[in-house]
Amino acid sequence: MSMTNDTILKVDDLKTSFKTRTGVFKAVDGVSFELKRGKTLCVVGESGSGKSVTARSILQIVDKPGTIDGGSIVLTRQDGSQVDLAKLNPRGEEIRNVRGREIAMIFQEPMSSLSPVHRIGEQIGEGLRIHFGTPKAEQRERVLDLLRQVEIPRPETAIDRYTFEFSGGMRQRVMIAMALACNPQILIADEPTTALDVTTQAEILDLIKRLQQSHGMSVLFITHDMGVVAEIADEVLVMYRGKVMEHGTVDEVFHAPKDDYTKRLIGSVVRLERKAEIRLKRAEIAEDAAPLLEVRNMSLTFPSGLKAVDDVSLIVRPGETLGIVGESGSGKTTMGRCLLRIYDPQMGEINYRRADGTVIDMRTADKPQLKELRREVRMIFQDPVGSLSPRKTVAQIIAEPLKLAGMRGKELDERVAELMQQVGLEPAWRERYPHAFSGGQRQRIGIARAISVKPRLIIADEATSALDVSLRSQVLDLMMKLQDEMGLSYVFISHDMSVIRYMCDRVAVMYRGKLVEAGETDQVVNRPTHDYTRALLSAIPHPDPRDRRIQNRFRYVAPSASVNG
Amino acid sequence: MLPYIARRLVFAIPTLLAVSIIAFIIIQLPPGDYLTTLMADWASQGGAVEAGTVAAMRERYGLDQPMYFQYYKWMAGILLHGDFGISFELGKPVTELIWSRLGFSLMLSLLTLCFVWAVAIPIGILSAVRQYSISDYTVTFLAFFFLAVPDFLMALGAMYVMSVWFGQSVGGLFSPEYVDAGWSFGKLLDLANHVWLPVIVIGLGSLAALVRIMRANLLDELSKPYVTTARAKGISEFELLIRYPVRLALNPLISTIGWILPAVISGEIIVSVVMSLPTTGPLLLRALLAQDMYLAGSLILLISVLTIIGTLISDILLAMTDPRIRLT
Numbered sequence: 001m002s003m004t005n006d007t008i009l010k011v012d013d014l015k016t017s018f019k020t021r022t023g024v025f026k027a028v029d030g031v032s033f034e035l036k037r038g039k040t041l042c043v044v045g046e047s048g049s050g051k052s053v054t055a056r057s058i059l060q061i062v063d064k065p066g067t068i069d070g071g072s073i074v075l076t077r078q079d080g081s082q083v084d085l086a087k088l089n090p091r092g093e094e095i096r097n098v099r100g101r102e103i104a105m106i107f108q109e110p111m112s113s114l115s116p117v118h119r120i121g122e123q124i125g126e127g128l129r130i131h132f133g134t135p136k137a138e139q140r141e142r143v144l145d146l147l148r149q150v151e152i153p154r155p156e157t158a159i160d161r162y163t164f165e166f167s168g169g170m171r172q173r174v175m176i177a178m179a180l181a182c183n184p185q186i187l188i189a190d191e192p193t194t195a196l197d198v199t200t201q202a203e204i205l206d207l208i209k210r211l212q213q214s215h216g217m218s219v220l221f222i223t224h225d226m227g228v229v230a231e232i233a234d235e236v237l238v239m240y241r242g243k244v245m246e247h248g249t250v251d252e253v254f255h256a257p258k259d260d261y262t263k264r265l266i267g268s269v270v271r272l273e274r275k276a277e278i279r280l281k282r283a284e285i286a287e288d289a290a291p292l293l294e295v296r297n298m299s300l301t302f303p304s305g306l307k308a309v310d311d312v313s314l315i316v317r318p319g320e321t322l323g324i325v326g327e328s329g330s331g332k333t334t335m336g337r338c339l340l341r342i343y344d345p346q347m348g349e350i351n352y353r354r355a356d357g358t359v360i361d362m363r364t365a366d367k368p369q370l371k372e373l374r375r376e377v378r379m380i381f382q383d384p385v386g387s388l389s390p391r392k393t394v395a396q397i398i399a400e401p402l403k404l405a406g407m408r409g410k411e412l413d414e415r416v417a418e419l420m421q422q423v424g425l426e427p428a429w430r431e432r433y434p435h436a437f438s439g440g441q442r443q444r445i446g447i448a449r450a451i452s453v454k455p456r457l458i459i460a461d462e463a464t465s466a467l468d469v470s471l472r473s474q475v476l477d478l479m480m481k482l483q484d485e486m487g488l489s490y491v492f493i494s495h496d497m498s499v500i501r502y503m504c505d506r507v508a509v510m511y512r513g514k515l516v517e518a519g520e521t522d523q524v525v526n527r528p529t530h531d532y533t534r535a536l537l538s539a540i541p542h543p544d545p546r547d548r549r550i551q552n553r554f555r556y557v558a559p560s561a562s563v564n565g
Numbered sequence: 566m567l568p569y570i571a572r573r574l575v576f577a578i579p580t581l582l583a584v585s586i587i588a589f590i591i592i593q594l595p596p597g598d599y600l601t602t603l604m605a606d607w608a609s610q611g612g613a614v615e616a617g618t619v620a621a622m623r624e625r626y627g628l629d630q631p632m633y634f635q636y637y638k639w640m641a642g643i644l645l646h647g648d649f650g651i652s653f654e655l656g657k658p659v660t661e662l663i664w665s666r667l668g669f670s671l672m673l674s675l676l677t678l679c680f681v682w683a684v685a686i687p688i689g690i691l692s693a694v695r696q697y698s699i700s701d702y703t704v705t706f707l708a709f710f711f712l713a714v715p716d717f718l719m720a721l722g723a724m725y726v727m728s729v730w731f732g733q734s735v736g737g738l739f740s741p742e743y744v745d746a747g748w749s750f751g752k753l754l755d756l757a758n759h760v761w762l763p764v765i766v767i768g769l770g771s772l773a774a775l776v777r778i779m780r781a782n783l784l785d786e787l788s789k790p791y792v793t794t795a796r797a798k799g800i801s802e803f804e805l806l807i808r809y810p811v812r813l814a815l816n817p818l819i820s821t822i823g824w825i826l827p828a829v830i831s832g833e834i835i836v837s838v839v840m841s842l843p844t845t846g847p848l849l850l851r852a853l854l855a856q857d858m859y860l861a862g863s864l865i866l867l868i869s870v871l872t873i874i875g876t877l878i879s880d881i882l883l884a885m886t887d888p889r890i891r892l893t
Contacts, residue, residue, distance in 0.1 A: 059797055061793055061796050063788070099796070099797050100799035104797070107790060112789060114791055115812075116889055117816075126795075130799050130800055162889070
């Protein structure tokens with residue numbers, strides 16, 4: 001095959017495998033692609049598709065016990081010289097000279113991917129020290145320049161700070177600055193925006209695009225989100241179980257997909273572009289029904305003086321889903337926790353109507369009352385890994401609230417099996433531990449636990465944010481199915497307008513502790529009255545490369561301007 | 566930081582008071598008192614004592630008073646005059662007896678601590694980086710072996726080997742000719758010649774524990790994403806190891822000072838008896854056996870002070886090395 005000058009990286013028949021006790025797991029199985037100079041190639045696939053391992057194989061930084069078994073990774077330098085990275089010794093000097101200097105990489109978790117005990121200036125400047133032996137003073141100047149490029153406010157003070165003093169978006173900017181330090185030719189970005197909320201994601205995608213143009217870099221972008229792909233890609237590589245399913249320009253892949261798997265991936269994003277089918281079919285919820293939950297003027301100020309929840313009033317009707325949307329730091333999670341009295345709001349009323357019609361103010365309820373109420377109001381958490389005890393079997397996890405309610409023996413076993421079936425899990429898996437399940441299945445376990453004692457209201461805090469896009473609609477569909485079966489009401493907290501639009505009947509938009517807009521979902525989504533709502537809506541990646549939304553999105557700047565994100 | 570240290574020191578006061586009270590009670594728990602021990606001694610030597618003499622002595626030592634009053638007198642002496650009381654058995658002020666030995670105890674403990682740290686960290690790193698290799702298994706085996714062997718047995722074994730096979734003078738911290746000599750370069754050299762054996766014997770148990778802790782800490786850190794990030798920057802494997810995972814694995818190790826120090830000190834007591842070292846250890850043991858309560862109580866109090874200081878030092882060091890910890 002001939003190498004044209006505009007191909008900077010050519011991967012041919014790459015094979016990477018992990019030797020495990022049960023045999024050899026082929027994570028990357030014969031993957032080939034070319035990365036063009038100055039272009040963006042998106043590698044897309046669900047978790048476990050091998051896209052991340054492909055990216056790591058290029059720099060030979062696959063975690064143990066992974067090894068590259070075959071294939072070539074040819075890097076063509078600007079002077080025309082070529083090197084096969086797959087042939088280099090992973091601990092040798094040659095590959096080290098490529099890492100960070102010619103090919104730099106940014107990672108998904110900006111918190112854990114940066115050292116917590118080193119100042120960010122030190123971490124950003126390290127590449128300069130390693131590759132060029134840049135003296136300290138000069139290094140600092142260059143780091144300050146990089147921090148300005150990635151638009152971190154007040155670089156002179158930021159340079160001496162630690163990662164935990166920054167927000168998620170800022171940390172990812174630090175990471176990008178670190179990658180840019182040695183002016184690399186290629187930037188590999190491994191799910192850089194997955195851990196961020198939608199508005200911050202839009203900012204970071206924007207930043208990467210601009211820096212790519214100004215530095216003339218090629219970008220290899222790994223993601224599971226077809227919406228993001230449509231926004232930024234020139235070319236797309238779809239991966240599934242270590243193999244390439246489809247490869248083509250972004251327009252071809254989106255407008256004439258050949259492979260079924262690609263179609264499914266696109267479908268899962270497109271589905272979230274409108275309201276769920278089961279919601280369109282359902283009858284309207286009576287507006288005059290007595291509200292299940294009525295919150296009046298609730299406020300919570302943390303000891304630090306931060307007003308996390310500021311005079312919030314809302315109602316939840318029986319059988320309806322109220323969406324709470326806002327970016328991180330908007331107080332939506334804190335607000336949700338106030339409803340369950342995990343936090344104690346200082347002011348206002350949380351009036352909950354019990355099945356017999358009596359109304360209790362949960363804000364002032366005493367302990368025995370709260371214990372009763374917490375059986376009727378339950379919570380689903382964001383992190384399907386952290387919220388399930390790794391030392392309990394699935395059956396034990398689901399049975400926990402039932403046991404607290406006094407259920408024992410055969411009745412308990414039967415109820416657990418019934419619940420597992422209800423959320424789409426095999427009852428035969430009851431003895432397995434959470435680590436044996438995928439992210440989507442784990443979230444189903446969390447849902448089964450939440451509905452086990454037949455609650456009337458569920459507060460779901462970012463219940464689908466940690467899931468791949470393709471799984472989101474499935475979990476949302478499940479939640480709506482359960483809602484109709486059990487007559488549940490949801491308070492659905494999310495940063496992502498698209499899942500809110502898909503599922504919620506009404507939506508309330510939160511910004512810095514206040515509700516800035518509330519109303520019927522259709523109305524808020526189609527005719528937003530507040531600028532912040534419009535900003536949230538325009539930050540959703542649009543799964544159509546012909547109509548890129550993020551670049552022309554609407555930015556909201558609060559009247560009392562301060563830097564955020 | 567300074568207000569924090571001040572506050573911690575203030576909090577240490579009630580702890581010390583409680584320790585002194587408990588120590589005082591425990592020392593007095595066995596039936597009888599110092600005079601009973603004395604009588605038994607005399608009786609075994611064939612002497613007989615008249616009841617009146619005993620009563621007179623009991624009055625003189627204040628042993629006829631109730632326990633809380635004795636405690637009050639002892640504490641008041643310490644707080645007001647720095648007077649830790651009198652050793653019944655040796656007939657000397659406790660302060661005089663302790664000071665000469667406390668220096669050696671402190672020196673021995675600090676040397677042991679340095680030895681343990683200096684050896685445990687590299688071995689722990691090796692053991693983690695080469696996980697499940699022959700060197701890892703060897704180190705792990707030895708670590709558990711030394712954890713299991715009691716200090717006194719180790720001391721006896723070491724002394725036997727050194728004196729029989731190598732003809733070294735063992736026992737004590739000095740050769741006979743230097744014991745009562747004044748400080749000179751020769752004496753210092755002699756001390757260095759003797760001190761390493763007890764240091765190793767006292768340290769081995771704690772060393773083994775620290776190697777295991779370091780290994781576990783480092784194994785946790787090695788798989789963290791920031792290690793991959795640093796590797797992707799092109800840093801060399803050795804520099805990467807030292808600058809990132811080892812740096813973070815040290816933090817939990819620092820907090821072990823708090824419990825390594827007391828472990829070293831209590832290990833030192835037994836080893837010192839076996840190896841007849843001029844430290845506080847043998848003194849404490851004898852004081853306890855003879856129910857020489859002011860001497861024993863003062864020693865326990867001083868050891869507790871050392872422990873509290875050790876914990877404080879480890880907290881401060883931790884705050885200095887880990888920016889995530891803020892002392893307030």
